[in-house]
Amino acid sequence: MAQQTAETVGVLLRDVRSHRGWTQGQLASELGTSQSAVARMEQGKQNLSLKMIQRIEDILGQRIVNIGAPKMTHLRVEGGHRLSGAVDVNTSKNAGVALLCASLINRGTTTLRNLARIEEVNRIVEVLTSIGVECTWLPSEDGEQARDLLIRRPATLNLDGMDVEAARRTRSVIMLLGPLLDERSEYRLPYAGGCDLGTRTVEPHMQALREFGLAVEATAGFYTVRAPEADRADRTFVLTERGDTVTENAIMAAAHREGVTVIRNASPNYMVQDLCFYLEALGVTIDGVGTTTLRIRGKARIDADIDYWPSEDPIEAMSLITAAIVTNSEVTVRRVPIEFMEIELATLATMGQKLAISGEYMARNGHTRLVDVTTLPSELHAPTDKIHPMPFPGLNIDNLPFFAVIAANATGQTMIHDWVYENRAIYLTELNRLGAHVQLLDPHRIYVNGPTKWRAAEVGCPPALRPAACILLAMLAARGTSELRNIYVIERGYQDLAERLNSIGAKIEYFQD
Ligand SMILES: CC(=O)N[C@H]1[C@@H](OP(=O)(O)OP(=O)(O)OC[C@H]2O[C@@H](n3ccc(=O)[nH]c3=O)[C@H](O)[C@@H]2O)O[C@H](CO)[C@@H](O)[C@@H]1O
Numbered sequence: 423m424a425q426q427t428a429e430t431v432g433v434l435l436r437d438v439r440s441h442r443g444w445t446q447g448q449l450a451s452e453l454g455t456s457q458s459a460v461a462r463m464e465q466g467k468q469n470l471s472l473k474m475i476q477r478i479e480d481i482l483g484q485r486i487v488n489i490g491a492p493k494m495t496h497l498r499v500e501g502g503h504r505l506s507g508a509v510d511v512n513t514s515k516n517a518g519v520a521l522l523c524a525s526l527i528n529r530g531t532t533t534l535r536n537l538a539r540i541e542e543v544n545r546i547v548e549v550l551t552s553i554g555v556e557c558t559w560l561p562s563e564d565g566e567q568a569r570d571l572l573i574r575r576p577a578t579l580n581l582d583g584m585d586v587e588a589a590r591r592t593r594s595v596i597m598l599l600g601p602l603l604d605e606r607s608e609y610r611l612p613y614a615g616g617c618d619l620g621t622r623t624v625e626p627h628m629q630a631l632r633e634f635g636l637a638v639e640a641t642a643g644f645y646t647v648r649a650p651e652a653d654r655a656d657r658t659f660v661l662t663e664r665g666d667t668v669t670e671n672a673i674m675a676a677a678h679r680e681g682v683t684v685i686r687n688a689s690p691n692y693m694v695q696d697l698c699f700y701l702e703a704l705g706v707t708i709d710g711v712g713t714t715t716l717r718i719r720g721k722a723r724i725d726a727d728i729d730y731w732p733s734e735d736p737i738e739a740m741s742l743i744t745a746a747i748v749t750n751s752e753v754t755v756r757r758v759p760i761e762f763m764e765i766e767l768a769t770l771a772t773m774g775q776k777l778a779i780s781g782e783y784m785a786r787n788g789h790t791r792l793v794d795v796t797t798l799p800s801e802l803h804a805p806t807d808k809i810h811p812m813p814f815p816g817l818n819i820d821n822l823p824f825f826a827v828i829a830a831n832a833t834g835q836t837m838i839h840d841w842v843y844e845n846r847a848i849y850l851t852e853l854n855r856l857g858a859h860v861q862l863l864d865p866h867r868i869y870v871n872g873p874t875k876w877r878a879a880e881v882g883c884p885p886a887l888r889p890a891a892c893i894l895l896a897m898l899a900a901r902g903t904s905e906l907r908n909i910y911v912i913e914r915g916y917q918d919l920a921e922r923l924n925s926i927g928a929k930i931e932y933f934q935d
């Protein structure tokens with residue numbers, strides 16, 4: 423690091439540390455170093471690696487440097503290797519983002535434990551920080567990247583200061599509407615973004631929130647929100663779609679109200695359940711968790727200091743199982759939330775995939791049942807019927823794309839029908855670059871003809887998380903060296919996916935142009 427740069431970083435470090443009210447000695451003890459070493463860093467007399475800067479940022483809970491224009495990160499995959507060993511499933515992206523939004527309902531301190539450090543979480547943390555919420559990554563005991571996030575909101579949120587750029591990069595920002603029900607009589611929220619999956623309606627959110635008296639008008643890239651007076655009314659309504667985030671928004675709105683809210687056609691999916699368990703821990707009464715009818719009695723003011731452990735991600739579980747299947751490997755995927763993977767595993771069984779499933783044990787949230795799934799090398803054949811998703815309990819919509827990669831390994835023709843998203847099936851034709859035979863019948867349906875003789879290729883990530891992850895997994899099966907370019911979209915939903923695949927025998931490295 424050039425002297426001048428080291429000095430600049432030192433000054434920034436000192437500013438962030440003193441802003442947090444820490445002494446050099448405190449930071450030194452968190453870093454496991456001496457106070458004089460911290461002093462040297464702040465004077466620009468010590469070389470700081472990017473990894474060290476990241477550790478300090480984690481400890482202080484704030485960015486110190488943004489180096490130049492963000493560079494694109496790519497992956498180089500040496501494929502064709504068998505995998506072996508065991509790998510753990512991380513906590514879920516979708517519960518993580520819902521809980522981050524829900525933490526605004528709590529006037530006390532929420533500590534979310536073992537959050538996945540993914541870009542989607544980073545964006546919401548940026549949004550929360552920009553409106554005045556204290557978000558501090560607590561140093562981990564094992565010296566690994568911090569994963570416990572302490573969240574404390576101020577008495578009044580600075581909604582006008584919202585980081586619009588961060589907000590626009592995620593769809594989850596829409597989930598602030600419910601938590602902010604009683605925040606202010608009027609405010610603006612940027613339109614929700616996220617993966618490019620075709621049109622994704624927000625109308626069901628608006629319909630549900632209108633039941634509480636919230637008025638939302640869309641103008642010039644922003645929602646203008648007019649909040650209702652608080653009331654103690656009972657209300658019953660039906661959601662027009664059994665969507666996950668709409669259910670979460672309605673639940674979070676209901677959590678503010680002392681009357682009883684009955685929500686019908688609610689999604690009983692995993693992230694909704696995690697949200698309910700968190701709110702129950704805050705004193706909200708919720709009957710019917712895990713069903714399509716929820717009966718909620720909220721509280722006018724919630725002020726509690728709590729720790730919550732979101733549960734494991736069924737989509738990550740499916741991704742890791744797919745990695746094992748496409749490489750025809752024996753791998754144990756640990757901590758699989760079985761209630762949300764049963765149909766996926768049963769479908770795999772109909773295709774000839776042999777699996778060994780352990781006894782059940784409990785997730786840290788005290789509710790979600792986990793198992794370890796071991797894949798055994800198998801001869802796959804196409805299923806008799808088409809594979810299609812359904813809202814839970816059904817084959818998960820986000821797990822559907824992985825069946826395209828698996829079907830490509832199976833003998834025969836598989837039809838995959840994604841009725842949910844307008845664009846997602848189209849991206850799966852990118853697998854053809856790696857030797858697959860995916861035929862697009864219409865925007866929602868593909869035929870996959872297998873088995874595939876995978877071949878290495880250079881592919882740019884499509885602008886959608888799961889299809890991009892599918893291409894990476896297919897590259898594991900393709901002999902030779904493949905390149906997957908611009909992986910932000912994967913990092914939106916997976917933490918250290920390449921490192922974790924490498925831990926079970928994959929050969930993937932990061933590079934930048
Ligand atoms: C942050 C988060 O939790 N994201 C998940 C959530 O997004 P989210 O809840 O935002 O999903 P959407 O509201 O976009 O619903 C997905 C699509 O399904 C359609 N639809 C949904 C329900 C229904 O009963 N009928 C219907 O047609 C919607 O119109 C939309 O096109 O749920 C999606 C569907 O499980 C998942 O892919 C996302 O990973």
Ligand SMILES: C=C(OP(=O)(O)O)C(=O)O
Nearest residue numbers: 593616617820887888915
């Ligand atoms: C579509 C997805 O998520 P999001 O709602 O965050 O776009 C996904 O997780 O595959």
